[in-house]
Amino acid sequence: DTAVSQTPKYLVTQMGNDKSIKCEQNLGHDTMYWYKQDSKKFLKIMFSYNNKELIINETVPNRFSPKSPDKAHLNLHINSLELGDSAVYFCASSRPNYGYTFGSGTRLTVV
């Protein structure tokens, strides 16, 4: 009964590979997000989706492509992975101007 669940928890892959991270929320929230947390722990918005529509794309490289098949799911596909993509990626969901609920994160390591 996890509120926001994302898979996988850990991902180790080689440069140049393509990988996907999946996210699901069972809170009935309309808005979902992807955040990236770098090695200095700074959390930065990547994408916001509201009712399956892309609202925010915060200057993220085209190699990153989010997809929202329905309001409860937001997946992140990353093409041609680079060393600099290594980070922790968090999915979150919310109602407008209410607290966000975060998943437990996907730790991506590109080698």
Add this chain to the structure above:
Amino acid sequence: QKEVEQDPGPLSVPEGAIVSLNCTYSNSAFQYFMWYRQYSRKGPELLMYTYSSGNKEDGRFTAQVDKSSKYISLFIRDSQPSDSATYLCALPNDYKLSFGAGTTVTVRA
């Protein structure tokens, strides 16, 4: 200039001390103010949420907002080793949450 400024610390205090954390922000459009706590290798969890100037208490935690100075604070009374975590201020606006850098707090037993 970042939208939200927060001293990353780290901060180390003895058990029982008062922990004081703060952030400043630049955009007066922010109307809601949050504090998140993040334990190591976990996702951030909402700790406090307020939408007006003044104080809000929840147990040992007090959130303080001064909109005129664009300054928000979080106080932890009677700190416990279990309070050791990273604390992040966060301000929602236009379908995104702008975070401070986070302050890492260690409470020594």
